[in-house]
Amino acid sequence: MSLLPALQDPAGSPATREAVRFGEQSLGYGRLAAAADALATRIAQAGRVAVWATPAPETVVAVVAALRAGVPAVPLNPKTGERELAHIVSDSAPSTVLAAAGDVLPPALASLTRVDVDTAAAPQPSDASFPEPSPESPALIVYTSGTTGPPKGAVLPRRAIAATLDALEDAWQWTGDDVLVHALPLFHVHGLILGILGPLRRGGSVRHLGRFSTEGVARELESGGTMLFGVPTMYHRIAEALADPTASVGLTKALAGARLLVSGSAALPVHDHERIAAATGRRVIERYGMTETLMNTGVRADGEPRPGTVGGPLRGVELRLVEEDGSALTDPASIGEIQVRGPNLFTGYLNRPDATAAALTADGWFRTGDMATLDPDGYVRIVGRKATDLIKSGGYKIGAGEIENALLDHPGVREAAVTGEPDPDLGERIVAWVVPADPGSPPPAEELAGHVAAQLSPHKRPRTVRYLDALPRNDLGKIMKRSLHG
Template sequence: MGASLESIPLLPLFQEAKKYAEQDPNKIAVIDRTKGQSFTYRQLLGDVSATKKWLLEKAGLESTGDLEERRISFLVPNGYDYVTMQWAVWAAGGVCVPLCTTHPVKELLYTIGDSQPSLVVIHPTFEKVEAQLREHVDAIPFVTFEPLSAASEPSNLSLPPFSDSLSVDRRALMIYTSGTTSNPKGCVTTHKNITFQASSLVNAWEYSPSDHLIHVLPLHHIHGIINGLTASFLSGATVEMYPKFDPKTIWERWQDKGSSTMFFAVPTIYSRLVDYFDAHIRGTEQEAAAREGARALRLIVSGSAALPTPIKSRFLEITGQTLLERYGMTEIGMAISCGLDVEKRLDGSVGWPLPGVQVRLADKETGKIIEGVDEDGIIEVKGDNVFLEYWNRPEATAKEFTADGWFKTGDVARRAANGAYYIQGRASVDLIKTGGYKVSALEVERKMLGLDSVQEVAVVGVPDDEWGQRVAAIVKQRPGTAPLNLDDLRRQLKEEMAPYKVPTILRVVDAIERNAMGKVNKKDLLKKYWPDA
């Protein structure tokens, strides 16, 4: 990618990274477990500079030195290469469109087609996927990312020059929503939004340069990008990155007591950690070290889905850790969080508004602001954390805001007398939260109706202690087709959708009840087929 150093704009994130690189040339920013290498803040800034130059050349904009908010899609695995790619796009003045490493080709093509990037950057890890994408994308150039290696003497590396060339009001990141009521939308945030979201967490959760985060979350998602990467780097912490979550690896890692301080995950991960402990560690020689190691972490956070009380209680029994719960979404980052003090981690609550974030409740039908306590209302949010726009969808953007500028989340909550919020669920039953992901029941239904054997279908979320909800499909089969079973259904749908969206429960019925308007009452279906849930 070239040896000469391009200037890096003094965006807040880069300014802080420069400070840590100058204070300690050996300060580690990223430990990449796939590569088995560590990378300093100093090397990170140098690699970002070189990658910026490479991006501008590939985009044909080396003479201007600015991507001018052009979108750059990239498919890069979790690790140092991802961080460098993300920062290089920002340094060049572009907008990051990270692609999900587990999505099937059809979903990747949708994201690329909708965002219309100037470049699609593919890591060699995804060489086979690249070949399939290229078959369907003609007008957008593809380029291959060259994997990076740790320098032998990182402290001797020179820092690149810095400039004040970019405004924090520039568009910076486009993350796609789950497509609850329509196709997924590109949610655009600015550098100002990103910095505010991360700084708010740094303030509330007290990140510091002494922190060491074990990072296992996907990086096409707000949780992994902002909570995991941006807030950590803004505070000079070290991020140890793994390609995916494995309970055995995490328990072994925690037994190195005191070598890590933070862990962020979704409820499904904590369920798997508990199950692994009970099956493989409890009663063995490792038990004491595992318990003590987990207890030594200063902060363990659960989010992206409701945390079932049984999982929270079992994790507390094993580790002595009361999981901290918070509430956020793609459009707003994190908005509400329980406190660092254990006394402020209330069971069933997501806590209080984060620093600088305004939160209110409004009546779903009238829009009237709810001032009292213990009343259900739609959560509305205002502040510098709130996104700029849905890409190329001005009407959809305007629809999600009130006349006085508050974002309508679509989630229902109650506020207690102490000001803490308790999430009651989505205003619509068509959003299923499973394993930390949001799944659109309508999207799954659309895909299933494309199968020859499916005549009618209703998709619902069945409550589950491990997953939060499981995706369940109630199907009226098309006459004359071969009998439908769950294994065949899942195999067909995995070619169309991400694995977490594919139903894990199937009920084949003679008819799906509808009202006079032809609509299905999904609450009635849940009561009929899963009365105990």
């Protein structure tokens, strides 16, 4: 089966059916297929191409063209700094960069052949013929954030993309009738694979907001959108907007009418879950994935939306929790590292066999570095990253996530992050980083510690509280805890 069957044969649905829309710019399936095929013919011998991944229809045409031609594509974040961008270009060695005609490209791309993407091709029968590549052939090379060194290129085969999107079709009852709304960046798995290739694989459509706004969400959901994809920062802003009864009528109605509200890329605080549900009657569901594994778990459309969980393993995905020594966890209610195995996995890190070997067990399980517990019915509760969110204090293993949720329940807290710092007595002490709701009158540290102790247990209370104007976040809204220092 083709990775994008509706574009392989756009006659399978009306050629004028909208495939993607960015503001006033819209491409139907016929026009997208014609533009992609014309570009695919030009790059068929390129070897590997970089894509200047702006939130624009040119990015969609470029990626689809690369997939049609069987040429691996390297999506580039336009906000990447020169040093990091130079590393990605040197490591992935593309011959060509695909960009919109008006894009100004940085010096790090000067050595590449530039091809401007034309989206104006008229729908017409195409003589272009592109054999379907092997399922194991690389489709995308997506660079990870590189928290402990330069970013690594995760090689994602066509097999993994198809497996993940088909598992989500099953879990979310995703069809060609769905219209997806999102404002996620197109250089990463969430926005590009789930948010663009997902609708195109189903023969549905996607409306990209370009830049997130609650007004844009309300407008597109009220005018036919059925699904919304977002990250916790976006849903937090939605929850804040819903709290204003004079300004939220349209937003409340739009969200209430959506078929599915999905959050990912980081944990959505329980407090925001509850605020959105109370205002709209609709629950946000979560899913869990990584660049290297694509999607691992998800709350099903016909399942129970349970705040604080990311559902159970998706179809075809095996998941287990292990102890620090790699042995299987005997008590699923205790904290262990998530390992996954299945057709959704990457084939390895480009040019890094050492890193690939370190990431996989001898029997093919991927070490995610994420810590979790399992509910009795298999729902996964992620407590955080092994490196930054697992705190060993006073003989206890403590997940930062549950303390963050407890802090967010305090009316004086707008944002919160929890880390561990060395302590001569406890091993590690719990540190809370708090953005107060009222900067002029932050809640006292003793009050916050008591609040957490009352909700959880005394050994989980923060021993130190530090106040900030804002938490450091990356492009996907994830808190960058490595930037938090005393």
